[in-house]
């Protein structure tokens with residue numbers, strides 16, 4: 072973070088100072104929301120302020136006396152601790168600490184003023200973010216969202232990490248309810264705002280796909296007069312945000328048709344990694360990705376469109392994308408034995424990403440085994456979405472579908488419907504699924520010369536990474 076004075080924090084959050092007025096001149100070099108940080112080493116935290124948030128489990132206000140005892144000199148709270156009124160500590164009392172966090176984060180962003188992109192969409196946000204960061208790091212110092220810090224707390228925490236060395240900020244913005252992106256985009260104030268795609272994810276918070284599109288469209292409300300709106304031309308429901316784009320510079324990208332930036336001539340190598348021609352207003356160039364999946368062509372085109380807005384050359388794009396490393400749990404390719412591949416895509420799942428994963432799996436030679444856990448937050452139509460994935464996998468000629476959980480029973484049912492020979496099996500217990508899988512693998516490896524590709528996928532809540540890990544351990 073940049074250094075701020077207590078006075079600046081007060082001005083930004085309209086806080087009342089409880090404590091000696093001279094404390095207003097204290098410098099704050101870090102703002103944290105987790106008291107456990109003070110457990111590490113008191114002296115290192117001389118300039119660390121604590122902001123107390125209320126979460127599902129804790130009201131962090133209760134940790135205020137403790138952090139003060141550990142040497143914290145500045146706290147941002149909803150209620151002053153009377154026992155600390157005489158202590159040498161600045162208590163900044165605000166109406167709502169979550170809002171104060173956002174106000175401070177927006178102020179930090181405004182002070183550092185990096186060139187900023189905000190990325191939203193149903194799938195691929197983290198992937199596009201990593202791609203953009205890989206390209207822009209050739210042009211300057213990039214701050215990108217860590218992991219998945221993409222909600223109304225994660226976005227401000229990300230902005231707080233900015234300091235004056237940063238030239239670019241690449242901010243992932245997710246949502247599970249209406250208004251969340253309107254809020255975060257107001258803090259981020261991106262120069263470029265991007266909608267990567269619209270698909271059935273977090274439907275419980277949005278009702279239907281129109282709701283998802285409206286919610287993602289909120290990102291454009293954060294664009295200033297010189298901002299650029301970028302969106303995937305192929306996605307449905309783009310009409311839900313057109314009204315927000317009046318008077319704004321708008322560009323499109325596509326991995327299907329011609330657009331301002333688009334791909335053509337896609338081919339996949341034996342690992343499923345794409346090679347394609349990128350078409351831009353600067354000309355064309357040949358791109359080779361080192362992460363598998365045809366859908367990553369769409370992500371790469373999105374990333375290239377963003378990078379072009381910030382002055383990247385085609386060479387920056389080509390070299391940046393080539394060095395981009397896979398993100399953990401997203402289509403991570405493991406060669407387990409000479410003829411067995413595991414694709415660990417256990418990080419998360421929704422309808423579109425499950426279909427994209429199935430598509431990738433079907434492109435591998437030999438025996439294909441899809442292992443699917445439940446896809447969460449899909450609302451009242453959840454069962455039919457699972458069924459759809461099962462039917463889709465069957466149409467792709469995936470040979471085995473092993474499902475785990477409750478909802479994914481419908482995926483096995485969909486897989487087996489209309490095909491008496493289909494090998495869809497459902498399991499309630501992970502151990503039972505693994506036992507069946509290992510016996511299948513033993514039989515294939517002993518009795519055939521076939522190659523085997525196994526893809527593991529499911530929502531965060533399904534913890535399918537445990538299945539992936541068990542498979543890796545078995546080999």
Ligand code: ATP
Pocket residue numbers: 192193194195196197198199219221245268366367369370400401402416418419420423424425427428
């Ligand atoms: P989250 O909402 O969890 O933050 P995200 O939008 O950041 O997700 P990623 O983490 O990049 O998305 O990818 C999640 C999964 O979605 C990947 O494992 C991949 O299978 C799939 N995926 C990524 N990009 C696309 C895309 N453009 N179309 C369809 N599926 C995709």
Ligand code: UDP
Pocket residue numbers: 104105106107123124125126127128129130131134
């Ligand atoms: N918190 C803390 N110390 C603890 C436990 C929690 O400061 O020992 C903070 C935590 O960082 C968060 C807030 O209390 O900012 C609410 O925590 P909770 O677990 O309820 O919410 P979550 O982090 O899941 O949003």
Ligand code: MG
Pocket residue numbers: 196197198218219221243
């Ligand atoms: Mg993400």
